[in-house]
Amino acid sequence: MKLKKIFNNNAVLVLDQDKEKVAIGNGIAFGKRKNDLINTNKIEKLFVMKENIKLQQLLSRIPEEHFLISEEIISYAEHYLGTKLSEHIHIVLSDHVSFAIERIQEGIHLPNKLLNEIKILYRNEYDIGVWAVQHIREEYNIDVPIDEAxxxxxxxxxxxxxxxDYRQTIRHTAIVREMMLFLLEEMNMNIKEDDISYQRLVTHLHFTLSRVNQYELHEMDEEMFRVIKNKFSTSYNLTLKVTEGITSKYGIQFPPSELGYITLHIERLKKC
Structure with a gap:
């Protein structure tokens, strides 16, 4: 395994069996020059990625410690979730973490308006984010806001x-937030996000959007739908109001069965 290019003291490009690979290891490049042999015992991670060029560019542009702390977060996440993440995570997370550290050090804080919804919808991932925020705080002695989690x-x-898809996830989460703000305002309610009925409705709305997008819908018996519509007419009218607004703005169509389920969740929320 020959060294082809040094990115920093802990990351190099190597040639292994005629394939270019990115090798990561503590001090792996120390005292090395191009074409030197690499001690494989020092390799902690070896990347053979479709996006090797992008990874090489990133390693050349961000501080090596930013990449290493991102790798620690990724390792923690994979262990916590019990699954491997897409290889693209090594690029997107390192890029995000590096930019976040730099702007925080410059006193620039970007609030995350979807914080509460993300905390509810992606509980495990949010817990990982909280760990990552604390880890960065300790390593850099900077005040990382919880929004970063x-x-x-x-x-x-x-x-x-x-x-x-990242953009689709952001879009759905933002729409759910918009719907919840509208509903709470119309109902004149101030409910904490950790309330179980609040969380159930947020979760249902999120998966409703996912099902509508993928044409995977819950079916509800027509007679049951009529019963719900008549028995909980106020909640049903509120459901119509919020969904028609979303349809008008985003072009998302809600079938009758989903209107029935949303009505039931709103009715439950009213009893808080």
Whole structure:
């Protein structure tokens, strides 16, 4: 395994069996020059990625300690979730973490308006984000806002092998927040986000959007739907009001069965 390029003291590009690979290891490049042999015992991670060029560019542009702390977060996440993440996580998370550290050190804080929704919808990923925030705080002695836990959680979620598209996840989460704010205002209610009925409705709305997008819908008996519509007419009218607003703004169509389920969740929320 020959050294082809040094990115920093802990990351190098090597040639292994005619394949370019990125090798990571503590002090792996110390005292080395191009074409030197690499001690494989020093290799902690070896990347053979479709996006090797992007990874090489990233390693050349961000501080090596930013990449290493991102790798620690990724390792923690994979252990916590019990699954491997997409290889693309090594690029997107390192890039995000590096940028976050730099702007925080410059006194720039970006609040995450979707914090509460992310905390509810992606509990495990959010817990990982909280760990990551604390880890960065300790390593850099900087005041990392908890909003960063939500940003990291979304990256972790969408990099799970079946996590979904990052932009679509953001879009759905933002729409859910918009619907919840509208409903609470219309109902003149102030409910904490840790309330179980609040969390159930947030979760249902999120998966409703996912099902509508993928044409995977819960079916409800027509007679049962009529009963719900008549018995909980106030909640049903509120359901119509919020869903028609979303349909008008985003073009998302809600079938009758989903209107029935949302009505039941709103009725439950009213009893808090």
């Amino acid at each position: 939500a940003h990291i959680a979304l990256h972790i979620h969408t990099m799970k092998l079946q996590g979904g």
